[in-house]
Amino acid sequence: MFTTGAKLLLGATVASLAGTVAYGVLAEGTMGTIGLVSATVALATLAGIVIFTRDANVFADEPDTFDGAAANAARPGASMWPFALGLAVTTMTLGLVTYPAIFILGAILFVAGIAEWILQAWSERASADASHNAEVRSRLAYTAEMPVAAAIGLGIVIYSFSRVMLGVPSKTSTIVAFSIVATIVLIVGAIVGANRSITAPKITALFAVAGVALIGGGAVSGLNGERHMHEYETTAYFAEKDECGAEKTYADKHASQTVAGKAGSVEVILNPDGRLVHRKPGDEVDRVGAMQLPRSNPNNLLFRNETNEDRRLVIDLAPDYEGSPPRICSMLVEPGGVQWLTVNFAVPSFAPEITEIGGYRFQVPGVDSADLEVVVP
């Protein structure tokens, strides 16, 4: 009944109990007593379990049981999971003192490692047949391992790819480089497809080389950093910088010069003789008189430049009104081009601050004849 293990644990329990009593009486430290009581209880529980299970000992007079036990069928194979767990614990500790993300990475590795280790230990004892054991393991494990591995693999490929694309010095060279890569892939694929004598190892080697090249390229470009990216600014709020003039400004440089004009929009047109006219949905003709637009509504206007020079549309709004810029303008629009301008008139045209500036008027810098009054009721 009393195996060696049971004796050891029972002895430890008694010693711990004695220590607890001695400490409790002599030192009177509450926390210490609680600690020792806990240790005693823990040891007593372990002793109880070991006695109850007879320490999993098999008696010598029952050799069948001993030989037939799955645990005895084969020695446990080498396992990488203890190592992975060690790595996980180290990573988590590192994460605690550095970045939470590293801790989370460690925790994921920890959980995965424990799950894999348990699965391996279980499968190796599933039966006496090692190949059957391997099969049950993979049947269970692959349902989780395969999708995760695929996701990670794809993630690495996509990320490396994007790093390479962003690292190539210009947009044009990216297009050229990847057209070449795509062509090579196509050609190699065609050769492999046509040539039946190519063996699996060769193809594996090809993939391995491509994979290493991709990840290596990604790492290098990632470390080099992305190419310089232009920030797209709009001229919409450039009143204070006074960039609503006739000249080309920084913000105009990379503007796409035209948008697709859609039905359902109000159009403001700079016609060939330099006059601003407007046309609203349902209008059959261009109008030259004042244009009425609803108040406090983001009116989407299409500015169409029908002259031979680059032009922009400008309008002054209420000079000091909270939440509304004093002047807004469109991009510089090339001849024949169209651009959006969204204008929100928060203040009606009869308000003193608007009558003072001569009312709302669309104008085109550099074209004096272009002047279109806007009435906001």
Place this chain on the structure above:
Amino acid sequence: MNGHTNHDRTIWVGSHDAHTLDAVSAVNPRRRRRIPGIAAAVGAAIALSACATDAPQDTWQPAGENAQKIHDLQWPVFLTAGIVGVLVFGLLAVTVLRFRDKGQSMPEQTHGKPVIEYLFIAIPAVILAAIAIPTVGVVMALADTDDTECVINVTGQQWWWEYDYEVEDDGTICGFAPTAAEAAPIVTSGQLVIPADTKVLLRGTSRDVIHSYWIPRLNGKRDMVPGRVHYLRLSSETPGIYAGQCTEFCGLSHANMRMETIVLEPDHFQQWLDNELEPYTSPEEGTLAAAGESTFITQCSRCHQVNGLVDDRGTDDPDDDTLVVSYPDQFVYSGAAPNLTNLMGRNTFAGATFDLLTDECRADVWEADPEVFGERYLAGVTEDCLNEIELREWLRNSPAKKPMYADAEMLTETDGKTRGMPYLALSEDQIDELIAYLLERK
């Protein structure tokens, strides 16, 4: 299975009055007999509801050219669909009854019958083509704008419609030249006033979400979409009130977003126009309404515009008056509140949901014959006719009267701005003054 169709019924009748499990679980045969009765009653109710005379939003009573075009198209389409429906269901019934399982032997099973199949393709194709030709014609005709005589801008917002009348290049509004005053844009809400016999083009958009403008007796519906401008034609020969409601779900008070189109004879429209453009007159000094004017300036004018209203409190110098300009975009999510310059010239308010007229006076206007309608409408809301209860309740607590997100605790998403009119905690005295003041706004 042959010969077993009565299987159920046999058990059923046998256990009818016995206290067996079957009797408990089976449907009561008496109730079964009641089902056709209920079906007939429901059917009759639906059928009879089509005969309602007091149905102001009835597409089958067109009162304008555009609605007439739709009507002329829809009745032949419905007729055709009805005939096809009766034929199909009739054949179905005959088949079900005549060929039901009476224990006869299985008929011969064949596959395919080209003649019937070709017919079943050809007949629907011919019907659809016959319907498509006039449909396309009407759709094109309804979108035609080259004969427009008058343009009015319509802007939807939660949960009311704003109208603004443009001054045309020739100085007219909707083809009418103002008699005394200079032409200026007119801004109203809820009730759209148009001249009879005039092809009106509504040009609409929205300040917040998609709304849809629909006056069933005058034309089809048109969605009003933020950032876009859509148009819709209206016209009618018959003076009167034509009701409608927003037909695109637009939030909490969608059901309370109504509108009316008022059709007036040309000289009545001229009168209406002149009245709208009349200069502002302050209430007589010392009256309740005069007190209401200053309450209005302090409590309401930040959102509501009253054209020509000046703030001359605390100054005797007439040159020192400051024009009162509302700035609703700072308080209301949609950025607008109704213009109250001529509130009592219209006879409904808050999305045409509540009446400004007492029931009797309302009936006088709404049920007036076309010949007398204009005069009665132009009388506006008089002191005797004012439905004070509704207006008072509105001023006391508007969000309680019409559900709106004007609750201070629900405004996080809109940066503190309300959808609709907020609760303003006015005293009953202030409300008295305001009603006296508003009663003069026509």
